[in-house]
Amino acid sequence: PEIPLSSIKEFLIVGFPGFKDQESRRTLFGVFLTVYLFTLVGNILLIAIFASNRTLHTPMYILVLCGLAVLDIAISTNTVPSMLVLLIFEYRIVPLAACFTQTFFLTGLFSTECFLLTVMAYDRFIAICYPLHYPNLISNSRTSKLILCCWVFGFLCASITLVLSLKISFCKPTNVIYVFCDFGSLLFLGCGDIQITNYAILSFPMSVLFIPMALILFSYIRIIISVLRIASKEGRMKAFYTCGTHMLVIFVFFLTAAGVLIIDRIPSTSKDTRIFGLAVRNVFPSLMNPVIYCLRTQQIRSSFHKILKNINC
Secondary structure (H helix, E strand, C coil), rough: EEEEEEHHHHHECEEECCCCCCHHHHHHHHHHHHHHHHHHHHHHHHHHHHHHHHHHHHHHHHHHHHHHHHHHHHHHHHHHHHHHHHHHHHHEEEEHHHHHHHHHHHHHHHHHHHHHHHHHHHHHHHHHHHHHHHHHHCCCCHHHHHHHHHHHHHHHHHHHHHHHHHHEEEEECCCEEECCCHHHHHHHEECCHHHHHHHHHHHHHHHHHHHHHHHHHHHHHHHHHHHHHCCCCHHHHHHHHHHHHHHHHHHHHHHHHHHHHHHHHHCCCCCHHHHHHHHHHHHHHHHHHHHHHHHHHHHHHHHHHHHHHHHHH
């Protein structure tokens, strides 16, 4: 039966339909807990490195170590603890307000990261294509303002999506076959003529994903063209190496996000595969980002070694 949102008090988060036995849930619990702890340690370590080394107080590292690391901690903390509780108790009853709050923050944080990665591409675009203008166009204060704009626009997109979703009438039972609340899972519970609302709600995450991706692609095409014009091989390698770390981060983030969208559009995909893909989208990039930057950035590695020496002393 169709019921208005005002009549719903709570949702039942069902989790993985195919992993109901205790051994499977324990395995998944151990995997996600380990990933979450490594994510927290890695990103907190990046922030600590930034705070302790004043030579890293440059626009690029403000974007990476403050902007991206804070976002990765927030995204994983918004979803993984609730997943762990679900795996312990097999199912989880979530109040209406808590479910929509988690959904709102998940969408806002994901959108913010899309915009932040675009700003990072813009930073590299100016650094490679217009190096003489870089100090005038990109400064610490301007970078901080751009990060703030990313957060504002990210949560503005989430607010619009939230307003649209609050107009949906739901069907009973209100069982969410996912591991946490998100707009996609809530749309499956919608009743009545909600096709237009569905398209409107889905258009925002699709736009937030593909418009930044197009801008990033345009930036890196321009960067590659500029690098290929550099006369010396050493200069070309140095320029590619400078952008390589960011390109890896972008590849991991957008590949997982696009992969989830593709999986959701394949009718034969099992529910467990869809749910696992969504979970990976929210934890894998947050785990990989500190690993990528620590492995590929000499200054961060050097600062990390100094911190270890101070701890040992």
